[in-house]
Amino acid sequence: MKTINPPTTEQELMQRTQQIAGMTMAELAEHCDVELAENLNTHKGWVGQLLEISLGASAGSKPEPDFVNLGVELKTLPLNLQNNPCETTFVSAISLLEIHKENWTTSLVRKKLANVLWVPIQGDRSIPLAERRIGNALLWQLDAELEEALQADWQELTDMICLGKLEYVTAQHGKYLQVRPKGANAKSLCWGFNAEGEKVQTLPRGFYLRTAFTKRILEKFYQ
Numbered sequence: 001m002k003t004i005n006p007p008t009t010e011q012e013l014m015q016r017t018q019q020i021a022g023m024t025m026a027e028l029a030e031h032c033d034v035e036l037a038e039n040l041n042t043h044k045g046w047v048g049q050l051l052e053i054s055l056g057a058s059a060g061s062k063p064e065p066d067f068v069n070l071g072v073e074l075k076t077l078p079l080n081l082q083n084n085p086c087e088t089t090f091v092s093a094i095s096l097l098e099i100h101k102e103n104w105t106t107s108l109v110r111k112k113l114a115n116v117l118w119v120p121i122q123g124d125r126s127i128p129l130a131e132r133r134i135g136n137a138l139l140w141q142l143d144a145e146l147e148e149a150l151q152a153d154w155q156e157l158t159d160m161i162c163l164g165k166l167e168y169v170t171a172q173h174g175k176y177l178q179v180r181p182k183g184a185n186a187k188s189l190c191w192g193f194n195a196e197g198e199k200v201q202t203l204p205r206g207f208y209l210r211t212a213f214t215k216r217i218l219e220k221f222y223q
Contacts, residue, residue, distance in 0.1 A: 002032050004056040010070055010139060016055050017119065017137035025121075026130035028054055036130055048076050051119055051134075063092070063108050065115065072139070073112045077214055078123025079135075085211040085218065086123045093182060094205045096192035100162040104151045109177070109207050113150065116140050118217060138221050146176070146213070153177035154207075164195035166202060176213040182206035 007013040020028055025047065029036045032053045037043035051057075057066035057074055066074040080086040092108045104110055120135035142150075153174035160169050161179075169179050181203040189201045 001034055001053065004032075004053065006056045006058040006067060006069060008069070010072070013055065013067065013070065013072065013117065014137065014139060017117070020051075020054055020134055021136050023134050024130060025050070025132050025134075028134065040129060047078075047121060048074070051076060055117075063111075065112060067117070070115075072115045072117050074117050074119065077118050077120045077135075077218075079120055079218075080124045081126070083218070083222075085214040088178070088180075088211060089209040089214055090182070091177070091207040091209060094161070094179065094207060096161065096166065096190060096202070096205065097199075099158055102158070104154055107154065109150070109154055110142075110147075113209075114142050116142075118214075120218075120222070138217070140217060140221070146216075149175055150177050157207075161192075161205075164193050164197065166192055166194075166205070169205075174210070176210050178208050178210055179205050180208050 007016060020031075023031070026036055028050060032050060034050055034053060037046040040046060052066060052074060055067075055074065058068050062068075065071050075089055077089070078086050091112050102108075116139075118138045118140055120137075122132040122135075153176055157169060157174055157177065157179050160166065160173070171178050171180050173179065182205060188204060190204045192200060192202045194200045
């Protein structure tokens with residue numbers, strides 16, 4: 001696997017995205033000396049990790065934007081044959097025991113979504129993983145209108161978690177931001193609080209962006 005230094009400027013980052021635009025997953029994997037995944041069911045997150053390697057992302061698993069020195073988060077944007085988002089976008093894991101200490105302004109969700117490098121990729125299952133191509137990336141900043149909507153969602157969801165109503169939070173809550181289980185399987189458990197304030201074991205949760213959110217970005221900047 002190649003080691004690629006982090007880009008020092010946004011211009012350098014965008015130049016790197018231009019160099020990989022049009023490549024297939026197989027070509028990019030070979031370029032980075034990374035073994036091509038057999039399928040994404042058993043290698044979840046492989047595409048994102050490959051792009052992180054190729055572009056020099058440095059955050060790893062730390063709760064920071066992927067390009068730490070630039071304050072830019074990397075997000076892949078898988079598209080179907082109609083060029084619409086075909087899956088939700090993972091934003092961040094939720095620390096169920098600590099989220100009551102957060103506010104929107106300092107939240108990890110806002111930090112992750114303030115500046116995003118969106119990289120469209122072919123994501124339709126009819127296209128073999130090796131043949132899926134990378135599109136032209138977009139360096140995007142969160143605007144006031146979308147931030148207001150995201151903040152409202154985040155506050156509603158966070159309030160429910162803090163009040164011990166985690167088990168009542170479903171994927172139907174939130175206009176653009178939703179909470180969903182995030183774990184390897186049903187046996188992956190973590191600690192949270194119930195309505196009585198007692199610590200209980202539950203499934204890990206994460207914040208995700210609905211496809212309605214990413215579709216707005218596509219319609220504004222790519223069409």
